[in-house]
Amino acid sequence: MSFPFAAVVGMDDLRLALLLNAVSPAVGGVLVRGEKGTAKSTTVRALTAVLPTVDVVAGCRFGCDPAAPDPACPDGPHEPGAGAQTRPARLVELPVGASEDRLVGSLDLERALTEGVKAFEPGLLAAAHRGVLYVDEVNLLHDHLVDLLLDAAAMGTAYVEREGISVRHAARFLLVGTMNPEEGELRPQLLDRFGLTVEVAAPRDPDVRAEVVRRRFASDADPAGFAATWAAEETALAARIAAARELLPRVVLSDAALRQVTAVCAAFDVDGLRADLVTARAAMAHAAWCGREEVTEDDVRVAARLALPHRRRRNPFDAPGLDEETLDQALEDTRPDDDPPPPDGPEDDGPDPAGPSPEDGSGPQDAGTPEDRSGHLGSSTGSQDAETPRPGPAPERAAVAPSDPVRVRRLEVPGIGAGAPGRRSRARSERGRVVGSTRPAGPVTRLHLPATVLAAAPHQHARGRTGPGLRVVRDDLRQAVLEGREGNLVLFVVDASGSMGARSRMAAVKGAVLSLLLDAYQRRDKVGLVTFRGGDAELALPPTWSVEAAAARLTGLPTGGRTPLAAGLLRAAEVLRVERVRDPRRRPLLVVVTDGRATGARGGDHLGEARRAAALLAGTGTSAVVVDCESGPVRLGLAASLGTVLGAETLRLDELGADSLAGTVRAARQVA
Numbered sequence: 315m316s317f318p319f320a321a322v323v324g325m326d327d328l329r330l331a332l333l334l335n336a337v338s339p340a341v342g343g344v345l346v347r348g349e350k351g352t353a354k355s356t357t358v359r360a361l362t363a364v365l366p367t368v369d370v371v372a373g374c375r376f377g378c379d380p381a382a383p384d385p386a387c388p389d390g391p392h393e394p395g396a397g398a399q400t401r402p403a404r405l406v407e408l409p410v411g412a413s414e415d416r417l418v419g420s421l422d423l424e425r426a427l428t429e430g431v432k433a434f435e436p437g438l439l440a441a442a443h444r445g446v447l448y449v450d451e452v453n454l455l456h457d458h459l460v461d462l463l464l465d466a467a468a469m470g471t472a473y474v475e476r477e478g479i480s481v482r483h484a485a486r487f488l489l490v491g492t493m494n495p496e497e498g499e500l501r502p503q504l505l506d507r508f509g510l511t512v513e514v515a516a517p518r519d520p521d522v523r524a525e526v527v528r529r530r531f532a533s534d535a536d537p538a539g540f541a542a543t544w545a546a547e548e549t550a551l552a553a554r555i556a557a558a559r560e561l562l563p564r565v566v567l568s569d570a571a572l573r574q575v576t577a578v579c580a581a582f583d584v585d586g587l588r589a590d591l592v593t594a595r596a597a598m599a600h601a602a603w604c605g606r607e608e609v610t611e612d613d614v615r616v617a618a619r620l621a622l623p624h625r626r627r628r629n630p631f632d633a634p635g636l637d638e639e640t641l642d643q644a645l646e647d648t649r650p651d652d653d654p655p656p657p658d659g660p661e662d663d664g665p666d667p668a669g670p671s672p673e674d675g676s677g678p679q680d681a682g683t684p685e686d687r688s689g690h691l692g693s694s695t696g697s698q699d700a701e702t703p704r705p706g707p708a709p710e711r712a713a714v715a716p717s718d719p720v721r722v723r724r725l726e727v728p729g730i731g732a733g734a735p736g737r738r739s740r741a742r743s744e745r746g747r748v749v750g751s752t753r754p755a756g757p758v759t760r761l762h763l764p765a766t767v768l769a770a771a772p773h774q775h776a777r778g779r780t781g782p783g784l785r786v787v788r789d790d791l792r793q794a795v796l797e798g799r800e801g802n803l804v805l806f807v808v809d810a811s812g813s814m815g816a817r818s819r820m821a822a823v824k825g826a827v828l829s830l831l832l833d834a835y836q837r838r839d840k841v842g843l844v845t846f847r848g849g850d851a852e853l854a855l856p857p858t859w860s861v862e863a864a865a866a867r868l869t870g871l872p873t874g875g876r877t878p879l880a881a882g883l884l885r886a887a888e889v890l891r892v893e894r895v896r897d898p899r900r901r902p903l904l905v906v907v908t909d910g911r912a913t914g915a916r917g918g919d920h921l922g923e924a925r926r927a928a929a930l931l932a933g934t935g936t937s938a939v940v941v942d943c944e945s946g947p948v949r950l951g952l953a954a955s956l957g958t959v960l961g962a963e964t965l966r967l968d969e970l971g972a973d974s975l976a977g978t979v980r981a982a983r984q985v986a
C-alpha cells in the first residue's frame with residue numbers, strides 16, 4: 315500500500331513538476347535534487363496511482379496501445395481487433411548497478427545464430443513504456459547508461475543492436491531521476507537533458523513539518539485506512555490529470571507568451587534552444603493543468619522556475635537555483651502594455667471551482683491545512699548550506715586559497731581491474747575494445763565472430779553441410795573479451811604542516827590537489843582526503859562521490875605545526891582497509907602529497923616511523939603516487955625515497971600537468 319500522492323505535504327515543486335510531466339510527457343522528465351530523508355522517493359512512487367490506466371494489446375510484452383500498435387513491435391505485428399486489456403500505469407525502477415542488457419533488453423545471439431530466430435528479451439525500457447521510469451541516485455549511474463536512457467526518452471524509441479542484428483520498439487515514458495548532490499553531481503551535459511529540475515529540502519515551517527509527521531504516523535499505523543481517507547482526493551487528481559491531457563492539444567501559446575518564454579531564457583543566459591522549448595511545453599502543460607486554453611504569465615513563471623535552474627550552471631562547483639528578481643524583471647519587461655500584472659495569490663479561475671489551486675496541484679482538502687505558500691517557499695529556497703566549507707579548528711595560519719586548477723596527466727593503477735566503469739585504469743568491462751575471446755560462461759552477450767567461425771569451420775563436413783551458410787552449434791559460440799576503463803578510489807594524503815612553508819607553495823599544493831580532484835570527477839572516481847599536521851592525522855573527508863565536498867574541505871584546510879607523516883600514512887592504510895571490505899572491486903590509488911619530511915616530539919625517529927608506515931602500505935599491494943612538494947635550491951630528495959619504499963612513482967608538482975611530459979622531453983633535447 316503506497317502513500318497517497320494527494321497526501322504528500324511540503325513537496326509542492328516536486329508534485330507540480332511530476333504533474334506537468336504527467337499531463338505532457340514532452341516536457342522531458344524531472345530531476346529531483348536533495349538531501350536524504352526528504353521523501354523524494356515516496357512522492358515519485360506515489361505518482362503512478364493517479365496516472366490514467368493504460369490499454370494494452372493482450373500478451374504484448376512491449377505494452378502496445380490497441381488503438382495504435384507499434385508497427386515495429388517485436389511481438390507484432392498485432393492484428394486489428396486483437397484482444398486488449400487494461401492495466402494501471404507502471405513505475406519501473408532502474409537500479410544503479412544495472413547492465414546495458416537489463417536496460418535496453420537483450421538479443422538471444424545463440425538462437426539467432428543456431429536457429430535463425432530473432433529472439434528478443436525486453437528490458438526495463440520496454441517495461442516502462444507508457445509509464446514512469448525511475449532512477450534513484452541517477453548521478454551514480456554510468457554515463458553510458460544515462461546516455462542510452464536519455465536518448466530513448468528523447469526519441470520515444472529503444473534501439474538495440476548486436477553483431478548487426480537490430481531491434482527497435484517504442485519506449486515513451488516519464489523519466490524521473492533523484493540524486494543527492496552531496497554524493498556527486500551529474501555532468502552538465504546530462505543535466506541539460508532533463509526537462510525540469512526540482513530542489514527539495516525538508517520544509518522549514520514547523521507547522522508543515524508537523525503535518526508531514528502526522529500523516530506519516532497515520533499511514534504507518536493503518537496504511538489501508540489512511541489510503542481510504544484519501545481515496546476521493548486521489549480519484550479527483552487522476553480525473554484532473556486525464557482532463558488536462560485532453561485539453562492540452564487545444565492550448566494556445568500566443569506570440570506574446572512565447573516572447574515572454576524566450577525573454578526569460580535569454581535573461582538567464584542559457585545555451586541553445588532546448589530551454590526555450592522545455593519552458594514553452596511546461597507552460598502549456600501548466601495552462602492545461604489549470605484548465606485554461608491560453609498560456610498566461612503565471613504559466614511562464616512556473617515553467618521557468620522548474621525548467622531553467624539547471625541549464626544556467628556552468629561549473630560543477632557553482633550553486634544551483636534561480637534568481638527570482640531576474641525572473642520578475644524579464645517577465646515585466648516583456649509584459650504587453652494592456653495586460654494587468656497578475657494577482658499576487660494563486661489564480662482560481664480554473665473551470666472547476668471546487669478544484670485545487672493551480673500552484674500546489676493538490677486536492678481540495680488542502681484548504682485550512684498548513685500546506686500553503688509558506689511551505690512552498692520553504693521548499694524552493696534550496697539546501698546549499700552543505701557545500702559551505704567547515705571552519706577548521708583554530709588554525710595556526712588562515713587557510714590559503716588554492717591556485718587555479720590545471721589539466722593533469724592520468725595517474726593510473728597498474729594491471730587490469732574489474733571495477734565499476736570509469737575512465738582511469740584498465741579493466742575488464744562490458745564495453746570497450748575487444749582484446750580476445752573466450753568460451754562463454756553464461757549466455758553470449760558479445761559475440762566474437764571470427765573466433766566463432768574458426769570454431770565452427772572444422773566441423774562443417776561432419777555436420778553434413780553441402781550448400782552455402784555455416785552450420786553453427788552452441789558449442790562453437792565465443793564470447794568477446796572486452797577491455798575498458800574503471801573508476802578507482804583516489805585517496806589523497808596531504809601534508810598540511812608548517813614544513814610546507816610559504817603561502818605561495820601551499821596555494822600551489824592546494825591547486826595541484828584541486829586539479830587532481832577535478833580529474834577524478836571526470837574519471838568517475840570515488841575520492842577521500844586524509845590530512846596531517848600538528849599532533850595527528852585526520853580523515854578530512856571519508857571516501858565519497860562528492861568531489862565538491864572534497865574541494866570545499868581542501869580550500870578551507872588550515873596549515874601549520876609539525877609533520878606527523880607516519881600518522882598520515884597509517885590513517886590512510888586504515889581507510890583503505892575499511893574500503894576494501896565495503897567496495898572490494900574498486901581498486902585504490904593513494905596520492906601522497908608531501909615534501910617527505912617528518913617531524914614530531916623531540917627525540918623520536920620520525921623519518922624511520924614514516925618509512926615503516928610506507929612499507930606497511932606497500933605490503934598491502936596498494937598502488938601509490940608521491941607528489942613531491944619540495945622546493946628551493948637545496949633539495950633533500952626525501953619524497954623520492956619515500957616513493958621508493960611505497961613502490962610509487964614520484965612526480966614533482968610541475969610534472970603533474972597533462973602537457974608537462976612534452977616539456978620534459980623538450981628540455982632534455984636542449985641539454986643534449
Ligand SMILES: [Zn+2]
Pocket residue numbers: 371374375376377378383384387388389390392
Ligand atoms: Zn506490441
